[in-house]
């Protein structure tokens with residue numbers, strides 16, 4: 001690990017100011033930052049501890065939505081009764097991620113910002129455009145079983161690893177951030193960026209912008225929502241494929257639908273194609289298969305991960321079938 | 328990029344020069360570049376003159392107050408093992424992947440390998456050494472002994488601290504739930520069946 005200066009920020013403005021120095025980085029739970037710092041993948045000169053800031057609240061909003069402080073621990077969010085009742089998909093996504101110990105440390109803001117688990121990104125002996133821009137991509141020609149099939153480019157095929165983010169993508173969350181010049185709100189779909197030609201630029205946040213909270217707008221039919229994660233072992237493992245879905249079914253017809261996929265995209269992957277195929281259609285197996293085909297229509301497999309196309313389709317069909325069963 | 332991608336999932340970062348400077352340039356920027364960068368991004372150059380100094384932290388460990396002056400890079404795990412010579416807490420992977428380093432911080436189980444000691448100012452830490460009261464074992468320690476909840480014993484301090492956290496959380500009712508909520512602790516010897524039995528005994532006591 002490279003030496004760094006440690007600064008404990010007492011309030012938002014102090015944190016933002018301290019982050020506005022060359023090679024400064026926030027630390028919240030530390031579960032991703034320290035992991036990467038130990039491998040010299042992250043080498044901040046100044047580490048700004050934000051754990052003293054007052055960003056721990058989960059507030060129910062008048063209109064039925066919810067406002068989640070950036071420092072709310074993943075465990076506290078997953079067990080929040082209002083979330084469990086109104087947005088079960090978010091609770092389930094969180095509980096499917098990492099381990100109880102890690103969820104006791106990991107925060108909402110840190111989870112949004114976590115970096116890929118691509119094995120070549122993690123190993124500094126290999127070329128990686130995300131880690132060292134312009135150095136090449138060892139995964140495209142290497143062993144890419146875990147890599148992405150949606151949103152890839154000729155520069156990077158890394159998946160976004162978060163489960164929480166898949167649920168938030170489906171729920172259309174809004175990310176609130178504060179910088180030296182004030183606050184702004186970023187719609188979830190605009191927060192994470194596709195790799196394109198610049199895979200090292202992963203999100204829409206400036207270095208000295210602090211995530212303060214995440215808002216989940218009201219979505220009454222999300223009471224019937226569900227997260228299904230498929231992985232190589234039963235627990236404590238990242239997704240091969242996952243699906244976050246919510247359905248509004250009235251008299252056998254789908255009136256509203258939200259669909260996002262994990263484990264297959266270079267960012268948390270909302271599928272408007274699948275949602276369009278669902279809305280207005282009868283709630284049955286054929287519709288679900290059509291939606292799954294639509295969601296994966298643009299999928300681009302690599303040498304070792306073609307299996308993910310069918311796996312993701314079946315994951316989505318299973319998730320949709322499960323939510324139908326809740327009605 | 329496909330229009331479709333854009334509609335669903337936004338764009339890539341290649342579009343703004345400002346971001347490019349902000350994120351790439353900084354890593355390798357020479358000193359002459361610094362004022363230019365500051366102008367483009369608002370990010371100030373690092374004050375190289377400001378030394379990186381050791382940090383002093385006060386931590387309550389197993390009920391006794393410790394003051395440590397340490398390098399900022401020291402994790403809670405290394406502070407325990409290397410500075411305080413409390414080697415009960417084990418280092419397995421050092422990357423949050425095994426649970427051997429589990430301790431309780433302010434009553435909650437965490438991985439001490441991914442936690443900076445510098446972040447522990449004012450925290451209360453309980454390690455495996457702090458569970459027994461004198462010669463009286465903590466019920467979880469006694470249950471692990473009774474049910475043979477280990478073989479080599481390397482994962483055991485982490486398993487026990489994690490199990491104490493789990494019982495306190497009070498969420499695991501069935502065997503499957505206990506297994507799921509103990510999944511953050513890997514045992515190479517495969518003592519899982521007996522660990523489960525030990526935890527159930529404590530839960531039912």
Ligand SMILES: Cc1cc2nc3c(=O)[nH]c(=O)nc-3n(C[C@H](O)[C@H](O)[C@H](O)COP(=O)(O)OP(=O)(O)OC[C@H]3O[C@@H](n4cnc5c(N)ncnc54)[C@H](O)[C@@H]3O)c2cc1C
Nearest residue numbers: 028029030031032033097098107109110111113163211423
């Ligand atoms: C072994 C292991 C298994 C895991 N398994 C899973 C899994 O199955 N599913 C899953 O989804 N995740 C998994 N994770 C990842 C885990 O969820 C993330 O590491 C965690 O959510 C990061 O949160 P943190 O608070 O610890 O972030 P930190 O490590 O503190 O920070 C991460 C990044 O976020 C930035 N940041 C933090 N807070 C803010 C803020 N308020 N504003 C702006 N920037 C901020 C930091 O600067 C840093 O760049 C796993 C991690 C480990 C180590």
Ligand code: SF4
Nearest residue numbers: 118128129137156157
């Ligand atoms: S897929 Fe992306 S993260 Fe993985 S090696 Fe290639 S450039 Fe790096």
Ligand code: FES
Nearest residue numbers: 419420421426440
């Ligand atoms: S040593 Fe901390 S989890 Fe393995």
Ligand code: FES
Nearest residue numbers: 478480514515516
């Ligand atoms: S007892 Fe040997 S690793 Fe668990």
